[in-house]
Amino acid sequence: MSSPLRLGIAGLGTVGIGVVKIVQKHADLLGKRSGREITITAVSARDQRKNRDADLSSYRWESDPMAVATADDVDVYVELIGGDSGIAKDSIEAALRSGKDVITANKALLATHGQELAELSESLGRLIRFEAAVAGGIPIIKAMTEAMAGNSVNRVMGVMNGTCNYILTRMESAGLPYEAVFEEARQLGYLEADPTLDVGGIDASHKLAILSSIAFGTQVNFNAVEIEGIERVSIDDIRRAADMGYRIKLLGVAQMTARGLEQRMSPCLVPADSPLGQLAGGTNMVVVEGDSVGQIVLRGAGAGEGPTASAVISDIVDVARGVRLPMFGQPAGTLTPAKAARTAVPAAYYMRLELQDKPGALAKVASVLGDAGISIDRMRQYGQHSDTSVPVLVVTHRTTPDAIDYAVEALPKTGVLVGEPVELRIEEV
Amino acid sequence: MSSPLRLGIAGLGTVGIGVVKIVQKHADLLGKRSGREITITAVSARDQRKNRDADLSSYRWESDPMAVATADDVDVYVELIGGDSGIAKDSIEAALRSGKDVITANKALLATHGQELAELSESLGRLIRFEAAVAGGIPIIKAMTEAMAGNSVNRVMGVMNGTCNYILTRMESAGLPYEAVFEEARQLGYLEADPTLDVGGIDASHKLAILSSIAFGTQVNFNAVEIEGIERVSIDDIRRAADMGYRIKLLGVAQMTARGLEQRMSPCLVPADSPLGQLAGGTNMVVVEGDSVGQIVLRGAGAGEGPTASAVISDIVDVARGVRLPMFGQPAGTLTPAKAARTAVPAAYYMRLELQDKPGALAKVASVLGDAGISIDRMRQYGQHSDTSVPVLVVTHRTTPDAIDYAVEALPKTGVLVGEPVELRIEEV
Known part of the structure; x- marks a missing residue:
């Protein structure tokens, strides 16, 4: 067995604690599968005294994520702080510059600075991996960058925000208006601090922009996503759509056309008996269409401690095994600027x-x-x-x-x- | 860019020709994604004069697969001959011994000699990869050996023989008895030369045995699968099951219990509105349940030129990228003999x-x-x-x-x- 792979984890929210728990619970399994021991050296979060559902006593506590990102005894920096700039970005850059590979679940950061980070990591010969950034436990990044490597992608689409899907599903099943279910979701803790990220379609659009880049070999371009949230979906429309055999889903679609790259996130009707139509509650689904493989559908939990941590661990094991591939599936320098096109595909x-x-x-x-x-x-x-x-x-x-x-x-x-x-x-x- | 990765392909049926076509069509894409050129050096099949849907003129023709497997100018031996012994097995062993990595779609061989081959390849420091062996274009091997590496698997199940699913779906939709649809399928060329492999559940059981091994870290044990085919499924049962809200599927299930490993392949009822129940025609679906990620569902084409070739290419690109991991997700020596248990889980x-x-x-x-x-x-x-x-x-x-x-x-x-x-x-x- 090779030397242990030493992790430094910044951010100990749900996902961070989930990662710690899997590393502890499945130490043997991870060792067998990786060929090396996976250890945690240092952790960091805002409040050390906060009560957390994991034993952190054997890890060095750093009050500053930068200290984790640049520590000599850390091989892989696991960034689970979040945010599209600030300390998340700074610490990732610092980690890369100090010779570490980086694993992150930060969709906002990648959607807005993905190209810059891909270029930086490649120039330094380091990796940034981000399976957990899109659709939680669904291995969609791996499926697209690796399993579908022999395909030219025609279209990628999906339901990638569990909160919105929960709200829409619940509106239909309970016959409640949007406002009432929104309030329920808030009380259940399903909404981000800024709920616009969820219901405004921003979070799902971050994910779509990342998938577009992989699908079409283009530089990630979140600003070009046409975004509409679920706020104007009424219980009337949900009922009427059901009458006609449809369900309403917040659906992201990216497809390359002769006019350019269309990326849209909007409430859409899908047949009620289709895989997307059947998707209830917080579950996510991604559909990818390749010229060789045809249509592949992946379904699973889009959020939550276990599923998201499972995705982070998948990246960790890949790094431990020595898997090295370009961030968006091909070298950053070969990703082309996408000409953004307003939706013109008929429907x-x-x-x-x-x-x-x-x-x-x-x-x-x-x-x-x-x-x-x-x-x-x-x-x-x-x-x-x-x-x-x-x-x-x-x-x-x-x-x-x-x-x-x-x-x-x-x-x-x-x-x-x-x-x-x-x-x-x-x-x- | 590193030196080209040189393939030698033995077996030029549907899948082999599909691989040749993708290598030719997507040469640029594969180069960008792999970081190296993917080339074909030599090919082999039984009949050189057969009319094939691809230009093979620039590849060396070998009448003996062994010559491809041991050629000095081949880095990766792609075995698409099939069969659980004979030349497929011999040539794979020869390729490993002559320092080549191996990619195969041969489920019968892996289900019956998987452990032996895993041990041989590891002892020689070579790889055997086999994404195409299970569920065609669905990246289930990658999902289980890589994406779910942080999970202890509870259960894996799936519909993994498109022909059986076609027959069962068609019986229901057309109201035809088994014998009539079987005859249709034969005329459409959907059946193997020995149709028992399909309708007797053997082919699907080969796949299940392979997935079990990955799921539970056990030595592949095809002989322990309790197998029942679809021959005794009557149109009466299909109609009655539908009355009660179910569909009949040839479903493989593997789960580890306190009494041992249960592996069964049999016609089962599943709720008509569940993802498995909704699966029509030749499509495959695999459901995996992990302790961290929860339930993941993957759906796609289980057979056919494009999908299966896409899976082979995925393995090729991984090898080109330098990805190296143990055949069944952990070293062959750590795979334990599975104590086979007769089905006892209540239902x-x-x-x-x-x-x-x-x-x-x-x-x-x-x-x-x-x-x-x-x-x-x-x-x-x-x-x-x-x-x-x-x-x-x-x-x-x-x-x-x-x-x-x-x-x-x-x-x-x-x-x-x-x-x-x-x-x-x-x-x-």
């Missing part, structure tokens, strides 16, 4: 309109859709909703986002709508 | 009985089940099936296989059954 759309209950209203709507070049697959008019309006659902045939935009702008001008039209993309899976 | 069971249409018949059945200690979750008696008998379905509460065996033996002795009772395990997923 079917769901529209919900609240029509004034008067003769000719539906004809005016149909006429606008016709003008927009949108043809209708299915339309359903419901019984009266209020004294003066009736809900109408439309599922269109495949059409362009531009046509939908045109319709959404033109429809209110007909004077027969109550409120704004709601439109949601139906993603083909 | 609910489905039973279909054809009862004589006379008073007291049901009471006698209920009495036998009671004697066996089996309690009934649901029972359904259908209208008369023939002039003299009625079908009765029973879904039991969780009970032991022993209790079911007792009931199956005792029921015919009541004298109220027409024919033998049918019993199928309901696997919890």
Whole structure:
């Protein structure tokens, strides 16, 4: 057996403690699998006195993560502090410069500074590994950078924020409005301190941007993701979508087109009986389509102590085994700047309109859709909703986002709508 | 860039040609991802004159696979001949002894001689990699040996023979009996030359035995798999199971218990709306449960040129990148002989009985089940099936296989059954 691999861990929240526990519980197993002993030398977190669910007494405590990142007796710096800049970034850079490999779960940092960090680590001959940054326990980074190495990827998509999926699933099962379930989620501790990261789609978009880079060999470009959160998803839409055989999911999709790279994160309809439609609660799912392998679907827990720590350990064992590969699956210098393209890939759309209950209203709507070049697959008019309006659902045939935009702008001008039209993309899976 | 990685490929069937095509089509991509050029030096197959869907003119043709396996200008021997002994095994051994790494898709060989080959390759400091041997394009070997390295596995299960799943799915959708769909599958070329390998559950059991070894750190033990094929699955059972909310799948399950390692391959009922229940046609699915990560589900094409070749290429790129890890995820010498245990883990069971249409018949059945200690979750008696008998379905509460065996033996002795009772395990997923 080779010399032990010595870890320094900065950040002792849920994931950090999970890593400590696995290293302790599975010492023998990890030794057998890695061919070397995995040890922890030093740890760091903000508050040493905080009560933590693990015995840390045999590790050196450092109040400054920098001290862990640069310690002589640390081989691998495990950054679990989080944040897209500041000490997380500084300490990772310091660790690389002092000759250490780095393992991180920091999706925000990689989505915003991934290219810079890939270049730095490669120039120093060090690794940055980040399986835990995307979709928790699902080995999607490994699947894409290693298992699918013989594929040109056509499309990658997924449900990658468990909190949003919990909220949407719960709204449907309990018949509760968004605000009520949001409040439940907050009380259950499912939301980030800044809940916009979750429900605004930011967190999931960080993950999508990272997957795009691997999929298409492009420099990670989080700013080019078209993001819409789940805040405007109403219980009405969830019910109506279910009526038509769909479920609403916060779905990230990245695909390369002749016009450039489309990356979007938005509430979408998916068939209720599809793998994505069946996904309930906090579970994550990623779907990747390669030119050789076809469609691969991976499903698992997207967050939580055990699953996320399991992903960190996977990186640790790889480093211990001597696995060395470029951060995004190919050398940083070969990643090309992605030309960002606004979504133009056609799709079917769901529209919900609240029509004034008067003769000719539906004809005016149909006429606008016709003008927009949108043809209708299915339309359903419901019984009266209020004294003066009736809900109408439309599922269109495949059409362009531009046509939908045109319709959404033109429809209110007909004077027969109550409120704004709601439109949601139906993603083909 | 390092020196090229030179492949020698023996076996130019669907998978072999698929590998050649990817190496040719994605030369640039593979170079970027591997850090070295991937080239093919020599190929071998039985008939050089056969018309193949790839340009082989720039590779040296060897009529003897041994010549490829031992060639000085080959770094990696890719064995795609198949068969659990003979030239496949001999040539792999020869390749290892002449200092080459080996990549194979040969599940039969690994299931029967895996331990021996792992020991040989390790003693010689060479690799045997086999992602393509299990579940085609699904990266399950990588997921289990690498991504789940921080987990003790509780259970692994899956649908791993696309032909069987095609037959069962088609029986349900077309309402056709087994024999008719079997004949269809044969005409479509879906069946192995010896169809027992597919429908008898042998092929899927080879795969299960390999996964068991990785999951539990045990020496691969194909002979200990309890195997039952799909031949006795009737359209009646498929219809009745659907009535009760289930689908029938040829499911492999391996789990470690206090009594030993249970490995079974058999037609099972799974909830129709579960991921396994939703699996249609030739698609494969593997479910792994780890103590840290929880449940991970992987789904993809289990066979075919592109998917299987994609898995071979994944191994090739790993070897090119210098990835070196033990064949079954830990050194061969640390794999323990598995104590094989007959299935004893309790489960609910489905039973279909054809009862004589006379008073007291049901009471006698209920009495036998009671004697066996089996309690009934649901029972359904259908209208008369023939002039003299009625079908009765029973879904039991969780009970032991022993209790079911007792009931199956005792029921015919009541004298109220027409024919033998049918019993199928309901696997919890």
